[in-house]
Amino acid sequence: MNLHSLLARRTEDAGPVRVGVLGAGKFSSMFLTQAVNTPGIHVVGVADLSTDRARAALDRTGWPAERYAAASFQEALRTGGTHVTDSADDLIDVPGLEVVLEITGNPIAGAYHADRAIDAGRHVVMVNVEADCMVGPVLAEKARKAGVVYTMAYGDQPALISELVDWCRTVGFDVVAAGKGTKYLPEYNQSTPDTVWDYYGFTEEQLATGDFNPKMFNSFLDGTKSAIEMAAVSNATGLLPQEEGLFFPPVDVDDLATALRPRELGGTLSRRGTVEVISSLNRDGSALARDLRWGVYVTFEARTDYAAQCFAEYGVRTDPTGRYGSLYRPYHMIGLELGVSVASAVVRGEATGAAQAFYGDVVSVAKRDLKAGEVLDGEGGYMVFGKLAPAPASLASRALPMGLAHGVKLTRDVAAGAVLSSDDVAVDESLTAVRLRRELESGVLAVSG
Template sequence: MIHSHGTRDREPVRIALTGANGGYGRTLLAQLRRTPELVPAALVEPDADGMRRTLAELGLDDTTVVTDGAAVDWRGVDVLVEATGQVAVGTGYAESALDNGVHVVMVSKEVDTVAGVALAAKAEVAGLRYLPGDGDQPANLLRLVDWVSATGLEIVAIGKSGEYDLVFDPATGTVTQAGVSIDAPGLADLLELGPDPRSTVDRRAALVAGLKRSAAADLCEMTVVAMRTGAVPDTEGLHYPVARIAELADIYAAREDGGILGRTGVVDVFSALRLPGEASFAGGVFAVVRTGDPVTWELLRGKGHVVSRSGEYACFYWPYHAMGVETPLTIHAAVDGTGVAPRPRPSTLLAARTATALDPGTSFQVTGHHHEINGVAPVMVAPTAGIAPYYLLGGARLGRAVAAGELVRLDDLDGVAPGPLAAWAASTASSREPGV
């Protein structure tokens, strides 16, 4: 077998994992069986019985501390992996960890879009690390951007695919996404991009309009990336083109070059279209760049790289995000100080735009697999004083009426969770400081 990695030789790193019995938590715990230098010291999970069953299934030591979600004894912890997905709870655990000299690996992207700027600043002052977790798309994309940027290539667009591919079966004329199928026989005539990419993308989108392709989680993840790269959305709800992998360099080109982009340096999400049996993009990440020497890129095209038909754009991509399987990379980086993620800045705001007129007293709850909020749509906008971050709405209610199509403001809300609100206020205050 290939020799074991050198990181196996280090002193044990003790980990606290919140949301430990969730899908992400389980994948990390399963991986920790193969990384003996990383030790689960505290597992924070309200369902203690379920947590113990999971530990038994994984063959892990059932004496590992299982808390009920209350206080953690940070004296026995080196790194917190925060994976609750709950803004108030996650912010509280991250702040407590930093207060006690513990590095933070942030998996809860919802927390990061609200409190990330303040948490990163707090970590920096304390000489600690605050990093997004490898295995989820934000950290993976930041690694890809770092690699591409180091080569000197000009980045035009970065992003990821939606979590679930669109799988078109020509034999039945149906397209399936996450177990939901609709009839879309017209896609058979649109499998090639054709001479007018924008028209093809629009026609594909119309045929799959019966499927829900956008998700708050996608915009949340891209906000995490935008805050660390300076990338911006080309449109506040993102484009979500229905695209095959080989087309990405043509689609994410400037409009004057036949693509969909009104500007460059953008962040976006696409819906991956494939046939049954074709490899999935697996919720992976991509970077579209401008090419240079034509001879170089024709050589690379011949080797199977995704290069636009004009030869002016190319796409690099990593077709995976393996959840907790990859997170040991970030845990090591936190302890060693080798993380690639730059400090987040409040350059882009994930906000809430009302889908309909909402009355006073309307309550908001974050629900479902993608952590969405009824009555509002997530949008990525330039930060403006007074606009509420999307996930601060969770658990709050409207104190006054808000018209359809408006951005929800902080002073529209009652009952906002105080911890995340204070972290957000600190974030906005830091952005007004000289040099920030």
């Protein structure tokens, strides 16, 4: 509760935290608009393959042009300004840089950048959940050995869910389920970048701002992003995925404690101690009265009769037994909250959630019949969507992780609805992401329960 004062003290004693931002998309823009007025954070550099896009992001988020006009990193360090570059490697190597924010959204690039940053002695805030759910346990262990922090991004839902789980366990409740809300119908699994805006209903004016990437938003819609985020939560908290993955039941916030409990008690879960994403829409497409589309939740059980009695005495909304309760946060503010992770890593040496072991994975499922010779287009595209699976099941079937389902050529046909195998594609084994994934598959025990 004193993170702000700790950051202020650190700034007074040693200057602001020196941060490098990799990627200049929507999440980065949300962080930048906060960082421009945060004395405790010095954005030394922003790296993006398009420097014009990076400068445009700084401009529209309130940065005066002179603040990001530094001609070099040396000038940025000397003047307190920001240098824009197209080289993530050069930014990672800046002397004295403390924190790297990996916000590219590309799992191959993200794994490489995080690996390099840890080698360079930088703390890593892994906004790139796509990379984290694929190789996070390996990167987290490498960071621990290197004495730096590897952390989820506060403000993004996985970190906020992990915080709720940590609260539950710290105060002594038994965690039953944790997750988030989203807009979901089963038909969305086949959505493509051509159909995504029809489902979302964004206006032409909104789309014209340049912040809306159709593949990224399609990943939110087709279930892939939900699977990715729940795999990351599973690996960070030890909550085991259900064998069937995610069911996306429509659940009103007032019904969380009743719906998000085991089926034998009348709930929707096939196991307790798990992750689940709830839909803001009934299966007929109608909206719930009080949905949790933008928020996160946890459901828990009182361990004693007295604790259950206290629920009743203090107005806790419970299931009919009075033993199951819930807590939820109605919103998450994405990059606007990312400074919490930056400060926590530097002044406390603590992660705002990080992978502990390999509990959950995201497997690639064909959206349509796929033919040998085609090149997969990855997350949010036309060809595959991601599905949550327990790590042992993924390993047993040699499933192709979603993070590797981009830019690889199919070596044989795959039927619509089938889970792709690693044997169905030709993967470049020289990539850092593939090396780390192989290390995870061979060196880290996938936990079952």
